[in-house]
Amino acid sequence: MTALDDKPRVSGRRAKVETEEWRSEEEIAADKRKGRVGMYLIVPGFAFLVLFFAAPVVVLLAMSLYAKPPGAEIGEFVPALQFSNYLTVLSAYWDTLVRSFGFALIATIAALLIGYPMAYLVAVRLRGYRLLQGILLVLLIAPFFSSFILRTQAWKQILADEGPVVSVLRAVAILPPDGRLTATAFAVICGLTYNFLPFMMLPIYASLDRLDVSMLEASGDLYASPMTTFFRVTLPLSAPGVFAGTLLTFIPTAGDYVNAAILGNNRDTTMIGQVIDSRFFRVVDYPGASALSFILMVAILVLVLIYIKRFGTKELF
Numbered sequence: 001m002t003a004l005d006d007k008p009r010v011s012g013r014r015a016k017v018e019t020e021e022w023r024s025e026e027e028i029a030a031d032k033r034k035g036r037v038g039m040y041l042i043v044p045g046f047a048f049l050v051l052f053f054a055a056p057v058v059v060l061l062a063m064s065l066y067a068k069p070p071g072a073e074i075g076e077f078v079p080a081l082q083f084s085n086y087l088t089v090l091s092a093y094w095d096t097l098v099r100s101f102g103f104a105l106i107a108t109i110a111a112l113l114i115g116y117p118m119a120y121l122v123a124v125r126l127r128g129y130r131l132l133q134g135i136l137l138v139l140l141i142a143p144f145f146s147s148f149i150l151r152t153q154a155w156k157q158i159l160a161d162e163g164p165v166v167s168v169l170r171a172v173a174i175l176p177p178d179g180r181l182t183a184t185a186f187a188v189i190c191g192l193t194y195n196f197l198p199f200m201m202l203p204i205y206a207s208l209d210r211l212d213v214s215m216l217e218a219s220g221d222l223y224a225s226p227m228t229t230f231f232r233v234t235l236p237l238s239a240p241g242v243f244a245g246t247l248l249t250f251i252p253t254a255g256d257y258v259n260a261a262i263l264g265n266n267r268d269t270t271m272i273g274q275v276i277d278s279r280f281f282r283v284v285d286y287p288g289a290s291a292l293s294f295i296l297m298v299a300i301l302v303l304v305l306i307y308i309k310r311f312g313t314k315e316l317f
Contacts (some may be wrong), residue, residue: 013072057297064290075284085291093275093292100272101299103185103252103260107192108200111249112242114193115201119241120234123208124216137205144198152262155191156182159263188269191259196252198247208234247307251300272296 014040028116030130067080088096126133143151159165159181179244211234219229235242257273264270279289 009204037232039146052199060290061295062085063286064294066287066290068287075286077286082287085287086295089288089291090295093272096270096275096294097272097292099270100254103189103192104250107189107196108246108250110189110193111197112246115197115245116204116242117241119201119205120316123205124211124213124234127209127213140201141198144195149258149262150193151195152191152259155187155194156262159187159190183266183269185264185266185269186214187263188271191263192253192256195256195259198250199248199252203244203248204238204241207238207244213235238247243307250303254300256294 029129063077064078064085065079065081065083066077066085067082068077120135122133122140125134157163161182166175166179166181169181170177170179175181215233215237216229219233220226224232249282255273255276257271257277260269260271260274276289276292276296279285279292
């Protein structure tokens, strides 16, 4: 046993106390002021979350339980605990809810199939050509600086009965002479895919841009085929970006109503966002609309929590 071993050991708390004793009162006071300043800086952000997120959610939940008294006028409701509102809207709009999630899922998959190759081209194949990368990114994102509604209206013209797409499809006998694309599920999914494509592509691009190219080269040196390299190296390393893009695309598409209203606008293409809008502003059924909104929010929140548990929040911000 050495002399160093004979020295009595000091516990962590005692060492901390002894360290504090060596510090001056001015240093201790300065640290306390920094702590208070940090707390004060948190207050605005916390207040913002409470005012613009927590409070509306509480109001939405409370309103979803309101009841309509007998003989009440349109839009007249009273506070209650009427949980049957949820059963009523679920039984009435279950098909619409399933259709909305189905459209969102198909649009998300389509955005992934389009966005991943685009992100791979810019982030990996053009690595080292920063100017060209920047130009392509600007060209890909520039259309989305315009109005969401204008872009959707443009797709309505592209898919119109006398538009270029329908004319070509009729010419090659894919569509019958009286066939059409507008007011169909295909048109709605096309609009959703196009409008939310950047939400898929940019997170994937961010993941691929951080990819170490030497790992791809090492895979090639080990005689792995390009396909094997992609599925065994590239795709697993870019998985966080893929899941983040999937989440950021699926969430807004599930609640979207602009594409369904402009490109669909019939019973077979109605999405849950249209129903919520109609129940709020036309039927004036605030409890029913609130219940539908809360159901949609909870369903999406579950997906977000699953993602955060699996990958964390780094790729989302």
